[in-house]
Amino acid sequence: MSDIINSQEYQSFRSSVPLKKIIVDDDNSKEWSLYDAGPKSIKCPLVCFPPASGQADIYFRQILALSAVGYRVISVEYPVYWTMKEFCEGFRKLLDHLQLDKVHIFGASLGGFLAQKFTEFTHRSPRVASLILCNSFYDTSIFQQSATAPTFWMMPALFLKKMVMGNFEKGMVIAEIADSIDFLVEKLDHLSQQELASRLTLNCMNCYVEPQKIQAQAIPITLMDVYDDCALSSAVKDEMIKCYPDATRASLKSGGNFPYLSRSGEVNVFLQIHLRKFIETVYNCKEEIQDDIMAAASASASASSSSQDS
DSSP states (O other), X not given: OOHHXXXXXXXXXXXXXXXXXXXXXXXXXXXXXXXXXXXXXXXXXXXXEOOTTOOGGGGHXXXXXXXXXXXXXXXXXXXXXXXXXXXXXXXXXXXXXTTOSOEEEEEXXXXXXXXXXXXXXXXXXXXXXXEEEESOOSBGGGGSOTTTGGGGGGSOHHHHHHHHXXXXXXXXXXXXXXXXXXXXXXXXXXXXXXXXXXXXXXXXXXOBOOHHHHHTTTOOEEEEEESSOOSSOHHHHXXXXXXXXXXXXXXXXXXXXXXXXXXXXXXXXXXXXXXXXXXXXXXXXXXXXXXXXXXXXXXXXXXXXXXXXX
C-alpha cells in the first residue's frame, strides 16, 4: 500500500469529506461520485477532473488546502460513458442537479481534454468560467490508438491496466513522484473493466478540440506542465501553447505525471493565482473566512498607524 494512502493527511481527508453518489441520467447505472468541500454558498466552484487512471480522491490535497482558505472545490469521478457527447450531456446534467450555472475546471491529462471538450460543447450557452489544464492535450491522435479504441470495451482489465501503466515513469525518480505513482496504481486497481475501458475509449478515440470555440468565449486559461519526464512529449506541450497563445503558463521544475500529488504545494499556489482574478466577480469561488477578514483588518490598521506616524 502506498505511503500516501497510509498518511494521516489522506486518512483525515477520508474521514472529514464525505463521498457523494449522484445519478443524473435515465440509466441508473451511470453514477457520478464526488467530493464537495468548502462553502456551499459559492455557486461557481472549482471542479476537478481526474486522468484516466484516477478517482475523485486523487485531488485530496487540493480539496483540503483550498477549502481550508475558503474555496469551494468539487472533485468528480465519471460514470461509464462511451462517447464524448454522452459525457458532455451527463456533466451538464450534473451541473444542473448541483444548481451550478458556471464552474472553473481543473483537469489533468484526460481530465483536461474532457474539460476542453465540455467547454467547446457548451460554447453557445457557456457553462465554464475558466480552465486550468495540467499535462493535457487537445488531439487524441497523439496516442496512436484511434483504430483499436472501439475494441477497448471487450479487452481484459489486466491488459487495459498495462496500457495505462506503460505511460508511468520508469527507472529512478524522486520519492514524492514515486509515491504519487504508487497512489495512482492503487487507484487504478479500484477501477472496474468497464470504467477503465470507457475512459481509455474517450482518451484514444478519434477526437480533437476546436480551440476557436473555446477562444471565442474569452475565458481565462492556465496551462500547467512540468519540465521533467511525463507521458506527454514536448511537442504536445508546444501544440497546446499554439492552441491557446493567450493562456497563462504555470510550469513546475518537476512533478512527473501527477504534480497535484507530488508537488501539491506549488500546484495549489498556481490554482489560487488563477482563481484570484475572479474575486469580487460573479465567478468568485472563494468565501472570505474569519482569518482573512482579521488579517485584512490588521493590515489596514498597520497601514493607518504608519500613516499617522509619518
